[in-house]
Amino acid sequence: MSYLPQELIRKKRDGFALEADEIKFLINGLVGQSVKAEQISAFAMAVYFNDMTMAERVALTEAMRDSGDVLDWSDLPGPALDKHSSGGVGDNVSLMLAPLVAACGGYVPMISGRGLGHTGGTLDKFDAIPGYQTSPDNALFRKTVRDIGCAIIGQTANLAPADKLIYGIRDVTATVESEAMITASILSKKLAAGLSALVLDVKCGNGAFMATEAQALGLANSLGTVANGAGLPTLALVTDMNQPLANAAGNAVEVQNAVDFLTRARPMPRMERIVLALCAEMLVLGGLYSDTADAHTALQKVWENGQAAEVFERMVAALGGPADFISAAGRHLPVAPIIRDVFADEAGPVSRIKTRDIGLAVIGLGGGRTTPDDQLDYSVGFSALAGIGDMVDHQTPLGRVHASSQARAEAAAAALQACYEIGGEVEHNPVILHRLGPEDFAGGQEGL
Structure with a gap:
């Protein structure tokens, strides 16, 4: 079905909800160049001021997902699982989480990003490892996931290309902060990654993009409702970011911190609490364990016996890095x-x-x-x-x-x-502030 882009922009500008086919028309038109960037700019501003219903957010996310390749991991012997963090300082959780989950039978095809604003990017950390390929071809990516259980790479050009185009427009039109469009941007890539389940780590505090609990809960609810509405089982943890999560902030220093965690070189209680909680939720949501207590037991075992560290080292080597990285990280890192x-x-x-x-x-x-x-x-x-x-x-x-x-x-x-x-009064915030399971998102799905 064909529409006039300006009429759809007018409809959204005037506060009306768009149908799924109308949203799909705009997104397909942007990728196919029949809808112009200035029209999407106007659309983004209309969304910024008038917001979107949850049904619109699902439609936008699915249209952006379908703008490029959608990966299929159905040939794996286990579930394809992933985690997304809304970002913070010293947040190197992905480096430990992926090998821990893989060592417990999950498969983690993690597609990550670079630093944004004051927050560090997972890909930037891996670029500190000499030889590591953050942009391997699809064959190497799939082989690494299948053989080792995890691979952490960057977004390919054919994965949700509409997101890249729209983000560039939002970045120069002061519409980045739209919760609806943040939701679609994050989830379109995760849905395109072909996951079986997703766990969200929504950061809250003075080091996060969401400074207040209300903001963090709002984003968590939007992400969880839309992801589940689009058919991806998802839950969210809202976690504290009023101090750096790792005791390091940077690239090589955070990689070394992750190696220290995986090798149990020293205690890291806050990091341990968040990493193991996210891993356990992923394993249960993916159907590998019946409850988080059993998952925690399994995670402790592969952490203590060195299996998780071994998986990380094998992943690094498979993607071009040093074969002895865990034992000699200090020699390899800049x-x-x-x-x-x-x-x-x-x-x-x-x-x-x-x-x-x-x-x-x-x-x-x-x-x-x-x-x-x-x-x-x-x-x-x-x-x-x-x-x-x-x-x-x-x-x-x-x-x-x-x-x-x-x-x-x-x-x-x-x-x-x-x-x-x-000096003065010390306020200790809980590391995990809230847990929102799939059942908690059901009530917020108006229009679904």
Whole structure:
């Protein structure tokens, strides 16, 4: 069926809901170039001001999914599972989660992105590993998933191409923050990945895009309702991002942190709580375990006996990285020429952390982008970051800066000091704030 694009824009502008066929017409037209970018710009602005019903969001997500290839993993002997995080500082969960789930019988074809704003990107972390291919051909991607159980790569050109086009339009028309279009952007790629089940990690706090619980719950409800409405079993955890999740922020330093986690080199209680909770939910939602208690038992076993670390090392090698990466990560990862501890001006417990500003300080070091074409310095960032409640003094540092020059190290040290408040009342937030299962989304599916 054919429509006039301007009439559909007018309809949305005036606050009416679009039919699925109308939305599909606009998306297909954009990809086929019969609907112009300026028309989609007007459409995006109309959506920004008038929002979309859940039925419209499902239709938009499905149309964007169907704009390119849709992967099929039905030949795998187990379920294709994945996780999506809404982003934060020190969020390297994917690096540990994928091998843990794979070691327990799941298959994780994870298609990830690069850094956005103050948050680090999973692909940028893997680019710190010499030789690792974040853009392998489809044959190598499928072989790695089948043989090893997981592969973490970037979005291919033929996977949800409408999303890339629309995101570029939203980026220059001040419509990025539309919850409806954020939902479609995230889920169109996940649906195109051909998953059996999806678990969402929606971050909440001063280091997240969603600063308040209400905002995080709104996004979680939208993502969960639309994903389930589009036929993808999905649940969500809303988790705390009022401090960096890892005790590192950067690229190589976060990869080293992940290796330390997988090899159990030192305790990381907050990270352990979130990683294992997400993994357990994935395994249950994928039908591999009957409940999260059994899943946790299985995860502890493959973590403690080294199977998960072995899976990670095999994945790295299969995608072009060093074959001995787990045992020799420190030798393979880039090292900054200047590494120095940063101390607070006073002694006491850490009471508050300006987490977003730590992410911005990583960008200042050269570890993140200010323009899409920026080349990253993968060696820079912060490690050994103190967490909320930790005691710091003139011998116990706030963290360690990794920098390319003395001048950048000094600027980053000053920035890190400004991110920490010492003394006063310490407020410990739960690591996991909310759990929303598929049953919790049913009531919000108006129009479905």
